[in-house]
Amino acid sequence: MEKPFIFVTNDDGVGARGLNALIEAVRPLGRIMVVAPEDSQSGMSHAITMNSPLFLRKVREEEGLEVYACSGTPVDCVKMAFDSLMSEMPALVLSGINHGSNSAVSVIYSGTMGAAIEGSFYNVPSIGLSLLNHREDADFRAAVVYSLKVIEKVMNEEIELPMCLNVNIPDLPVGEIRGIRVCRQNKGYWREEFERRVDPRGRDYYWLKGIFQNQEENATDTDECALENGFVSIVPIQIDLTDYRQLDLMERWKW
Amino acid sequence: MEKPFIFVTNDDGVGARGLNALIEAVRPLGRIMVVAPEDSQSGMSHAITMNSPLFLRKVREEEGLEVYACSGTPVDCVKMAFDSLMSEMPALVLSGINHGSNSAVSVIYSGTMGAAIEGSFYNVPSIGLSLLNHREDADFRAAVVYSLKVIEKVMNEEIELPMCLNVNIPDLPVGEIRGIRVCRQNKGYWREEFERRVDPRGRDYYWLKGIFQNQEENATDTDECALENGFVSIVPIQIDLTDYRQLDLMERWKW
Numbered sequence: 110m111e112k113p114f115i116f117v118t119n120d121d122g123v124g125a126r127g128l129n130a131l132i133e134a135v136r137p138l139g140r141i142m143v144v145a146p147e148d149s150q151s152g153m154s155h156a157i158t159m160n161s162p163l164f165l166r167k168v169r170e171e172e173g174l175e176v177y178a179c180s181g182t183p184v185d186c187v188k189m190a191f192d193s194l195m196s197e198m199p200a201l202v203l204s205g206i207n208h209g210s211n212s213a214v215s216v217i218y219s220g221t222m223g224a225a226i227e228g229s230f231y232n233v234p235s236i237g238l239s240l241l242n243h244r245e246d247a248d249f250r251a252a253v254v255y256s257l258k259v260i261e262k263v264m265n266e267e268i269e270l271p272m273c274l275n276v277n278i279p280d281l282p283v284g285e286i287r288g289i290r291v292c293r294q295n296k297g298y299w300r301e302e303f304e305r306r307v308d309p310r311g312r313d314y315y316w317l318k319g320i321f322q323n324q325e326e327n328a329t330d331t332d333e334c335a336l337e338n339g340f341v342s343i344v345p346i347q348i349d350l351t352d353y354r355q356l357d358l359m360e361r362w363k364w
Numbered sequence: 365m366e367k368p369f370i371f372v373t374n375d376d377g378v379g380a381r382g383l384n385a386l387i388e389a390v391r392p393l394g395r396i397m398v399v400a401p402e403d404s405q406s407g408m409s410h411a412i413t414m415n416s417p418l419f420l421r422k423v424r425e426e427e428g429l430e431v432y433a434c435s436g437t438p439v440d441c442v443k444m445a446f447d448s449l450m451s452e453m454p455a456l457v458l459s460g461i462n463h464g465s466n467s468a469v470s471v472i473y474s475g476t477m478g479a480a481i482e483g484s485f486y487n488v489p490s491i492g493l494s495l496l497n498h499r500e501d502a503d504f505r506a507a508v509v510y511s512l513k514v515i516e517k518v519m520n521e522e523i524e525l526p527m528c529l530n531v532n533i534p535d536l537p538v539g540e541i542r543g544i545r546v547c548r549q550n551k552g553y554w555r556e557e558f559e560r561r562v563d564p565r566g567r568d569y570y571w572l573k574g575i576f577q578n579q580e581e582n583a584t585d586t587d588e589c590a591l592e593n594g595f596v597s598i599v600p601i602q603i604d605l606t607d608y609r610q611l612d613l614m615e616r617w618k619w
Contacts, residue, residue: 154410154439155472162561162569184409184473185572192556193570217410217481217603218439226472230553262617269613275605291614293606298485301447306417314417315448317440345610350471350530351548355600358524359546362517 112173113139113200113264116228118186120150120207120220123168123178127206127240130249134257135203136174138264142199143176144190146183146220151209153220155227156182163189183224191231201264202228202235205276206252209243212277212332212342213295213321222275226348229273234263237273241336242280251283255341258289273346277332279339287339294344295331296324367428368394368455368519371483373441375405375462375475378423378433382461382495385504389512390458391429393519397454398431399445401438401475406464408475410482411437418444438479446486456519457483457490460531461507464498467532467587467597468550468576477530481603484528489518492528496591497535506538510596513544528601532587534594542594549599550586551579 115135119128123145135141147166158181169176177194179186183204207221216222221237228235236259240252255278263274275294279286299319308314328334332342370390374383378400390396402421413436424431432449434441438459462476471477476492483490491514495507510533518529530549534541554574563569583589587597 149415152412152414154408154412154478156409156411156475157407157473157572159407159572160404162571163558164567164569188556188572189558189570193558193560214485214603216605218412220411223409230469258619262619266617269610272610273607289619291611291617293608293611294604296604301443303418303444303448305448312419314419315444316417317412317414317443343614344605345607345614346605347607347610348469348472348605349549349551350599350601350603350605352528352600352602353548355524355527355602356546356548359598359600362521362546364513364517364544 114197115139115141115201115203116190116199117141117143117203118183118224119145119205120153120183120224122146122149123176125208126245126247127208127249130253131203131206131238131256134253135260141174142190144179144186144194146186147178147180150182150220152218153182153223154218155184155223158182158185165189183220184227187224187227199233202233203238205238206249206256207239208247209239210241210277211237211239211275212336213297216275216294216346226273226346229271232270234268234270234272236260236263237275239277240280241277251281251286252278254283255286259343275344275346277336277342279336281339285339286341289343290335290340291343292330292332292335295328295333297322369452370394370396370456370458371445371454372396372398372458373438373479374400374460375408375438375479377401377404380463381500381502382463382504385508386458386461386493386511389508390515395428397445399434399441399449401441402433402435405437405475407473408437408478409473410439410478413437413440420444438475439482442479442482454488457488458493460493461504461511462494463500463502464494465496465532466492466494466530467591468552471530471549471601481528481601484526487525489523489525489527491515491518492530494532495535496532506536506541507533509538510541514598530599530601532591532597534591536594540594541596544598545590545595546598547585547587547590550583550588552577
């Protein structure tokens, strides 16, 4: 039987260590197509490129592996792959392994999760994978072990589609990770402390410097709690943003 | 009593006709601060600028009105305003009026809605406003009438926070709009037909050209249905993306 076809992308760019660790890890499992951004697209969320065209560059081609770099966002990469490059539907979409956490509300800022969510729109099980270490030279060994555990589970369980998983992995040696928890998204938000500097021409400029505000510090069923306790967190994701509680309240309004 | 303080942003940029129509419409209601992107940031979703610094430029200052242009995304504009510019919390966040629809799944690609959602993280009622006409010279007269109806309702009703509303307005003369419907987000997705062209140096490039695929053509309680029938649609929005159905299914998995 032919090996399954697997699509891989990320938001840190085609040269990122986390992407290449994931590619090497999944090569034995199937035929791999990678379309990843040329450069870092961290924090690009579900952005698409509407005001400029996209360029595509073949980076690598070997038995069972094709790698492309795309000038656009992570979501552009997914769209380009599915709607323009693929000749068959993949069995799986993987996005990552991201350098840095995408737990809690970070899911909505994350380019990694933007791509994973977009993958799930093609009715393919999609997994976003993130390591809680944003350094370029982060050690992905434990993240690879746990990524493979989740990937193999999704490939072997009877699953219901659509499925999109937000997987975050603590920055610990593999022996110190305590297991895997399926959980819900922690409530919270980011506040910025803008760092103001002055450029050589005397112009002010500002760097975003966010601090996460946890609104549920005592909850035990959230991704933040799992991660703080040394577990890998998995939050299944959907994109009906309707606030049904508010919908009920507002239905009483008279126009 | 001092007039309420209202914050306004958009994703089409500080020069957009829709933004300026909204500013003029709400000036009689309060003291207005605007921080909007320098250029078009359509399709930028919840993106934030992590890899470059932000610049801010004061564009206009009059009695009761301050307008800034920011080099970043719509969400950057909101963060910059709240965390760096404001000396008091606003009574309301308005984003728009967008040139083009943000109904159904477009909510997750939309820079307009990214900004509105970010505003709601500050516990301020936030409203994204969009007209179903993406042309630069669109006629915003009916959109202004209905935007004011929604704004005044939110300012005068007893509301529960957090509140974020996704308001879409049909491209019709005011007399032909049939009313306002509070509804849920229609299920569907976009498929792209990439238009391939060749640049003067012989390189291929691609333009995104999406087509909306409605997965609920017969539903009567969705924003798509309201708009198709000539109503203004209001979808209340929240950002817990947890797929609770999938969470239940997955809790049975053995790791």
